Amino acid sequence: MSPIVVYVLLLKAIATSFAGMGSLPQIQQDFVETRHALSVEQINQAVLVGRSTPGPIGAYVVSVGYLAAGWSGAIAAWLAMMTPALAAIPLVVLMQRWVHLPRVRAAVDAVVIASAILLLSSGIRMAADAWQQVAAGF
Amino acid sequence: MELLRRTFTANGLLDETGNAGLVAVSRLTPGTNILAYCVGLGWSLHRWPGALAALVASSLPASLIICALTAAIVRIDRYPAVRVILAVAVLAATLLVFSSAASLLRPYLRRPALMRASIVAIMSVAMLAADVTPVRILLLAAALGAAISGSARPSDPQ
Numbered sequence: 580m581s582p583i584v585v586y587v588l589l590l591k592a593i594a595t596s597f598a599g600m601g602s603l604p605q606i607q608q609d610f611v612e613t614r615h616a617l618s619v620e621q622i623n624q625a626v627l628v629g630r631s632t633p634g635p636i637g638a639y640v641v642s643v644g645y646l647a648a649g650w651s652g653a654i655a656a657w658l659a660m661m662t663p664a665l666a667a668i669p670l671v672v673l674m675q676r677w678v679h680l681p682r683v684r685a686a687v688d689a690v691v692i693a694s695a696i697l698l699l700s701s702g703i704r705m706a707a708d709a710w711q712q713v714a715a716g717f
Numbered sequence: 718m719e720l721l722r723r724t725f726t727a728n729g730l731l732d733e734t735g736n737a738g739l740v741a742v743s744r745l746t747p748g749t750n751i752l753a754y755c756v757g758l759g760w761s762l763h764r765w766p767g768a769l770a771a772l773v774a775s776s777l778p779a780s781l782i783i784c785a786l787t788a789a790i791v792r793i794d795r796y797p798a799v800r801v802i803l804a805v806a807v808l809a810a811t812l813l814v815f816s817s818a819a820s821l822l823r824p825y826l827r828r829p830a831l832m833r834a835s836i837v838a839i840m841s842v843a844m845l846a847a848d849v850t851p852v853r854i855l856l857l858a859a860a861l862g863a864a865i866s867g868s869a870r871p872s873d874p875q
Contacts, residue, residue: 591852592851593747593748593749594747594748595747595851595852595855596747596748597747597748597750597821598749598750598817598820598821599749599750599751599817600813600814600817600818601817601821602748603814604851605850605851605852608850608851623804623807623810624787624790624794624803624807625787626807626810626813626814627790627803627806627807627810628783628786628787628790629783630810630813631786631806632779632782632783632786633778633779633782634775634776634778634779634780634782634783635749635751635752635775635776635779636749636813636817637748637749637752638749638776638779638780638783639783641779641780641783641784641787642783642784642786642787645783645784645787645788646787646791650784653780653783653784653787656780657776657777657780660748660749660752660776660780661752661772661773661776663746663747663748663753664746664748664749664752664753664755664756664772665756665768665772666746666747666748666753667742667743667746667753667754667756667757667760667768668756668757668760668768670742670745670746670753670757671739671742671757671760671761681866682863682866683863684866685833685862685863685865685866686859686860686862686863686866687745687859687862688825688830688833688834688837688862689833689837689858689859689861689862689863690855690858690859690862691821691825692821692822692825692834692837692838692841692858692862693837693838693840693841693854693855693857693858694821694855695818695819695821695822695838696818696838696841696842696845696854697841697845697851697854697855698814698817698818698821699814699815699818700845701814702811702814702815702818705807705810705811705814706808706811708807709804709805709807709808709811710804710808712800712801712803712804712807713801713804713805713808
């Protein structure tokens, strides 16, 4: 898989999430179901690695990038993880102007709730796949 | 985030008001909250150089460790015993996923916001069941949220 594709796919997933693990559903969709670049097991391993290391929880995407395209994929994933954070700069300015508007806050709240639902669904999928592997191992 | 707040307030580089603003911005910024917090903090101290330095410092060390760990796991993954151990560890890791979802939902479980949150949640579950892609679900949720706004909303998510 091309590092540019890794960057674009991860950026899409990260830029539409509001928590470290919130990108997981879109990553599963793009890397596993649509492009078949990774298996569910590999995504689970990436989450496991991300959880086992200090630092941002969302850094598990670096492992996703590495598994999809080696070191260049890892670098692309690192860049994809950093890119949305730069949005904080204009947000610092815009927040004082727009964030008090009820419709804007309600839209952000709704996105956060939908993210949580998507995250629950990903967690259930992860647990089911891991459970199958544990059962097969015994 | 709490460690950063303590460190920078102790040094006189950040006050409580500034910290509250950065927390709000980090919640509203897509992606990983802590990275957005660090960028906002770096920006408020030294503009672009500060923001970029904070971003690299907060993401690069963990990313390097993750690459090394992933490379190691790829090498040992072919052994059946290792695969079972990894699967058990993944089962434990799913707790993190569930706890992330719970922490996102918690601020909306209070009474004034509960009805609106329930509507958005039910719509999200229905779209998931209908195989709608995550990005579309989030966009439709934003539209629905804006359409049904007007009732009381919770305080900022924690």
